[in-house]
Amino acid sequence: MCVLFCLAVAAILFVGWRLRMADLIAAEHGLGHVLGIVGASLMALLMIYPARKRIPALRVIGSVKMWFCIHMMLGVLGPVCILFHAGFRLGSVNSSVALFLMLAIAASGILGRYAYCKIHDGLYGRRITLLELSDRLNNEKEEVRKQFAPVPGIKEELLSVAAEALQPCTSLSESIRRLFSVRYRSILAPWRVRRLANAHLKNDAVRRGWTRMMKAAVRRRLKLQAELFLEQTVDFAQFAFFERLFALWQVLHIPSSCILAFVVLVHVLAASLY
Numbered sequence: 609m610c611v612l613f614c615l616a617v618a619a620i621l622f623v624g625w626r627l628r629m630a631d632l633i634a635a636e637h638g639l640g641h642v643l644g645i646v647g648a649s650l651m652a653l654l655m656i657y658p659a660r661k662r663i664p665a666l667r668v669i670g671s672v673k674m675w676f677c678i679h680m681m682l683g684v685l686g687p688v689c690i691l692f693h694a695g696f697r698l699g700s701v702n703s704s705v706a707l708f709l710m711l712a713i714a715a716s717g718i719l720g721r722y723a724y725c726k727i728h729d730g731l732y733g734r735r736i737t738l739l740e741l742s743d744r745l746n747n748e749k750e751e752v753r754k755q756f757a758p759v760p761g762i763k764e765e766l767l768s769v770a771a772e773a774l775q776p777c778t779s780l781s782e783s784i785r786r787l788f789s790v791r792y793r794s795i796l797a798p799w800r801v802r803r804l805a806n807a808h809l810k811n812d813a814v815r816r817g818w819t820r821m822m823k824a825a826v827r828r829r830l831k832l833q834a835e836l837f838l839e840q841t842v843d844f845a846q847f848a849f850f851e852r853l854f855a856l857w858q859v860l861h862i863p864s865s866c867i868l869a870f871v872v873l874v875h876v877l878a879a880s881l882y
Contacts, residue, residue: 617684621691628696636879640693647689648872650682651710655869658862680721687714702878706871713864720857726850741844745770748837755833761804762830766837769793773845780856783849790845794838801834802827 633640657679660666669675687710698704749770756763773790777783805827 613681613684617688620688624692625696631695633692633695635693635695635699640695643689644693647686647693648876650686650689651872652869654679654682654686654865680717683714683717687711700878702871702875706868706875709864709868709871713861713868716857716861716864720854720861723850723854723857727847727854741847742774745774745840745844748840752833752837756830759805759808759830762801762834765797765800765804766834766841769797769838770841773841773848777848777852780849780852783845783852787842787845787849791842794842797838798831798835802831805830 633643635641635644656669657672657675660669660675661672690707690710694703694707698707749767752766752770753763756766769790772786772793775786777786809827
């Protein structure tokens with residue numbers, strides 16, 4: 609359903625962009641004027657969701673989940689109406705400022721939705737906590753200590769990557785640096801794990817009398833276990849980044865929406881008076 613909605617919106621925008629020079633819609637009157645009113649009204653309705661989330665008395669108007677879904681739809685439909693109202697062109701200074709600010713906030717809404725999904729169990733699920741992921745990773749660390757204890761070097765290599773990921777981040781920039789570092793090390797680590805495993809199995813297989821197939825099976829098992837652990841380590845670092853990003857987004861999104869409301873009001877007054 610979400611994919612169909614996005615495709616429909618993309619198709620409508622494409623048609624509008626291709627027909628922008630035909631002057632089929634004028635912002636001052638007729639359909640263009642109506643689209644401006646509808647678009648502004650839809651964006652005004654966006655404020656119901658944050659109000660519903662913060663004011664318990666508003667639970668009579670519906671669930672937070674329902675208004676979250678409506679909020680996302682209105683956040684797309686409102687700007688689409690405004691783009692058609694503007695004819696996909698820039699106008700006066702105040703209308704251009706309002707248009708760019710609206711598009712920036714719409715884009716930030718898409719970014720916020722993406723970050724939201726990264727730190728929640730699905731789009732409407734509960735929020736995952738960093739402590740929860742930390743506990744999972746620590747449990748996996750214990751498993752790594754057991755599984756790779758006989759193979760010198762592998763345990764230390766994997767736990768070193770996890771130790772970096774588990775270090776607390778104090779800023780968004782630090783979480784970005786940590787994510788890139790952990791991801792880079794997780795790409796290199798399998799090569800080192802394979803080299804260490806081969807060196808160990810070369811001697812151990814002879815001592816235990818393993819066949820080539822048995823040796824290959826052990827190598828595959830070690831490789832899969834290491835890759836799974838590294839994947840969870842990267843997921844942890846990624847979660848820490850998106851949690852920071854979402855927190856910053858929440859700080860900026862609502863104030864910028866209020867600024868947009870003021871700019872739109874100025875634009876409406878200017879259009880009415882002049």
